[in-house]
Amino acid sequence: MTAAEIRAAELEYCRDHTVYFIETYCHIEDKDRPDALIQPFDLWPMQKEAIESIEQNRKNVILKARQLGFSWLVISYASKKMLCQTGRTVIGLSRTEAEAQELVRRMEIEFRYMPELIADAKDVPPGWAGPVYNKKSMELSIKFPDGPDSVFKAFPSSPGAARSFTADLLIFDEWAFQQFAREIWASAFPTINRPMGGQVIGLSTIERGSLFEEIFTDPDNGFNKIFIPWYADPKRDAAWYQETKRTMGDLITQEYPATIEEALTVPGGAYFPEVRYDTHVVDKMPAGNLRRYVCIDYGFDMFACHWIAVDENNNAVIYREYDAKDMTIGSVCDVMRTLSAGEHIEMYLAPPDLWSREQITGKSRAQHFYEGGISLTKTSNDFPAGCAGMKEWLKPVEVDGQVRSRLSFLDGKAPNLYRCLQKIQKDKNRPNVYAKEPHDLTHDPDSLRCFCVYWTSPAKASPKKKKKKWTWDMKEDYKNASAEGKAYLREKWGDPE
Template identity: 55%
Template sequence: MTPTELRQAEAEYCKSDPVYFVENYCHIEDKDADELIQPFTLWPGQKDALNDFATHRLCVVLKARQLGFTWLALAESARLLVLWTGRTVIGLSRSEAEAKELVRRLGVILLYMPEFVAPADHVPAGWAGPTFEQSALSLTVHFPDGPDSVFNGFASSPSVGRSFTADLIVIDEWAFQQYAHEIWQSAFPVVNRPNGGRVIGLSTIKRGTLFEEIFTNPTNDFHKIFLPWSADPRRDESWYRRTLGALGEDKTMEEYPATVDEALTVPGGAFFPELKDIHRAANPPEVPGRRYVTIDYGLDMLSAHWVDIDTTGRAIVYREYNEPNKTIGQAAEIINQLSAGEDIELFLAPPDLWNRSQESGKSRAQLFSEAGLNLTMSSRDFAAGCAAIKEWLSLDSEGKPYMQFYRCKNLVNCMTKIQKDEKNPNVYAKEPHSLTHAVDSLRYFCVWWTNPAAKTESRRKVHWEPDLYEDYENADSEGRAYLIKKYGNPF
């Protein structure tokens, strides 16, 4: 057989055996070794994962830190790029610097694979096989008898998913990528073909993220892979004890979990550990009590909740609404429709809705009023609001909750996932922002009820028409007091 025929026969075998390919033809950087470049010798967990990468179209990997899985995913990328013509692999990273690092590492793998590919600027004499060249964010394999194969590195951005087609997408540190939801919504159709397209998503855990949602969802099509800290056979119990002493229990469990449950627990991370099954109401309020609607509004999300308080002071959040891209007019109409036939005491909203627009001179609260929904301002005290929610979640002496939730799946889900702020454990984290809308809405009710910024009596008695607002703006203090007494507070 000629060298070319031998290479082709070996390539065919490597197509069917990813472990053989990696252990015989891939090199990586090992900063702990005497020589930086080392053959990629696989641990048992890496071998199993590599076979899973080749077998399953959608793979999500929850792992401990520093287990070489970025190198492993790049090795599988290299197998696809150098053994098949016309293939495209995309690497998604948190930043441009990290995207460049993916391309650089892939270049290292190919540079030390002379059996299958040669650098375009140093082609050996008599070489008739593929060559490769790379730039900062891309690497291209040129074939003498077929179309190029390409690896492109991208930094996380809302539109990146629509920028490419791909045979394989590698998502590195998925839980820590900004715009993860937007990227996945646009990237999944790229690989969602009947006979092709794969995803390898890698990350350590971060609660409340798309990565966690995908890994913990038992009904999606993802193949779940978990690698504990002990997957590296060089790590023993003494190594773990030293790590525990250096990082503490919470951080060690987060960065170096031993089990899936340990990875997902992240002790001390959840902001509402008080939330239990006992807080789920089996039925809606039997007899209507005092009812309130509380909202968090922005074009990115309208989140509204209906709260009923009975004569004993216990509350049931009995309805929720969460949808993005609603104008103020649409939001007001939706809330009024959902509240039809109910005696709503107040519609509570955050103070920022009373900030006046420089363009129109009107606040969003005023625009809501003109659209038929009169709002009452809640408190802006974030810490007090967080504490107030916890008070409502507490149990009485008989073990009964002061607040329950009836069919408010999104709110309960957000409250379960939302974490403590890393710098201030007295408040919940504002990232991921997708978790905060519903919790913010509930907070505006809880903090208002605990220490109301506006009494029930301040509820508007009439709809404030534009001319009435004009009279109020032009009136002196005595005139404004008269208007408020007669028509209610305009704000």
């Protein structure tokens, strides 16, 4: 056999034997070996199990402890897919451009250290007739002598990332911490969603409230769930864990969980655990007079707006919400006026940052709102005070034997705000405020905070109806009336004497 025939046969064998390919040809950087940083990838038992599980499933999500080499594992798996079959496309998505470049760098390390199978296009050996690779900052491509190119493209987090590509493998690295995770998933998943092909691997440590957490904990979404505990690394023993725990304290369960339950139990926990359907959702608007407010959080990345009605007893209900991206102030004003048509809005409450003047026009965004027909009222920028106000409004209290919140949700009318309040976590360093990450969860709570931090007022009490003196014939009518008729007569004349 010629060298080319031997190489082709080896690649054919590797295509169906992933563990063999990784352990024979792939390498990693081992920071514990400064004398020889690049080491052959000798798989641990849990890494082998994970690879075998990934190969059998199209949709995979991996919840893992820190520093277990799984980014290297997934890159190695991707290198096999690109090299052992021509014309393959792999897309890697990371939090930042620097992290996306790091994925490409690791892919280049894999190919650099398998000279038996592939050569660097910049340094091709004499007589070489096999595949060659070429690396750029955000892309690595393989040129085959007898087939279409394979390519690895890396992207940082952005709403439209990877939208225009058709991929064979989609990799989400540190998925829980990617901004625009929902938008990226919506645009990227169709790139691999073909009836007979395409695969996705999402891996991350946990971040509560993230899309990653939703996908991992959803039992019905068809994902293959893989959990990798801290002890997957055979070098980590009980003594290592105890020393780490002394250093990290309770944070160890987030970074180095032993079980799925530990991974999902983040120190601090939910900021609004009191928000529940039975105490915070109502099926109808309050009776009597209502004073209506609108609160907003505006940025070009997201506009969040909520309509709140306060009754005569200073109880409030959120009865409408509007969320949208990439809206100009003019478009926002049009939406607010249209949705508020026929309602008297007491105030439009907004955060103080909208009053900062722009350098070019000298106008604030609040001025642009005013020119669009919406006069905003500036609220406080005191974050802890706003969070405390939200807790006070949302605190369940007992009234007439029933436990209810002073601030309720009209059923189905503010689903995104309700979801965000249930998922948002305490700030790890300041437990008296909610966390600002994941950022996707903060827009709607920030809007509500404008209402809760401001001095709002209850609606004016309805005038009491004067009781009418019952005559004998009125009493006779009441006596002979049906239950519905009696209710009508009491409403009209008051209770009979």
